[in-house]
Amino acid sequence: MTDAHLIERQVSQEELLRGHFLHAFRDTVRLPNQALATREYVVHPGAVMVIPLLETPEGLKLVLERQYRYPVGQVMIEFPAGKRDAGEDPWRCAQRELQEETGYTAGQWARAGVLHPVIAYSTEVIEIWFAKDLRLGARQLDAEEFLDVFTATPAQLMDWCRDGQVSDAKTLTGALWLQNTLSGSWPLVWQSLD
Missing domain, CATH: 3.90.79.10 (Nucleoside Triphosphate Pyrophosphohydrolase)
Known part of the structure; x- marks a missing residue:
């Protein structure tokens, strides 16, 4: 089974915040149906x-x-x-x-x-x-x-x-x-x- 019908692809990225340990971004992504959407998320060091x-x-x-x-x-x-x-x-x-x-x-x-505590808006593991x-x-x-x-x-x-x-x-x-x-x-x- 393939997941290709679920994958979103990054088109562009904007940095929103670079804090002491959080780094926030807003990406434009191409959805599987080819429409564009935005995703805001936090990069966390783990x-x-x-x-x-x-x-x-x-x-x-x-x-x-x-x-x-x-x-x-x-x-x-x-x-x-x-x-x-x-x-x-x-x-x-x-x-x-x-x-x-x-x-x-x-x-x-x-x-x-491992656990991913907030998968909708953070990379934290x-x-x-x-x-x-x-x-x-x-x-x-x-x-x-x-x-x-x-x-x-x-x-x-x-x-x-x-x-x-x-x-x-x-x-x-x-x-x-x-x-x-x-x-x-x-x-x-x-x-x-x-």
């Missing part, structure tokens, strides 16, 4: 999200964050995540973001997959990583970063997702991965941090 699994005497807990997100004007519950630096390996980025934001380092890592064998150290937040770190059970997270307390797309996708991983449906390949 990011990672970490699903940290913390073994406690009470059972498995998840390391989560609460952070105010200015565009939506509210504090959101999220898994640790962050933007990749130019040329940065996603696994190294995951390790860096987990340690900087939560203070935890992990002895075991597993890459789960987020790699999903699981981390376990956690050890707590000091956080190293960026100067403009303010967030709370807390733990919750997988059941609590699923309840918050169901009830709408968690509405962040990457965290909802992480909850899907978590649920299927814990059930054994989606096995992970773990690697040690050497």
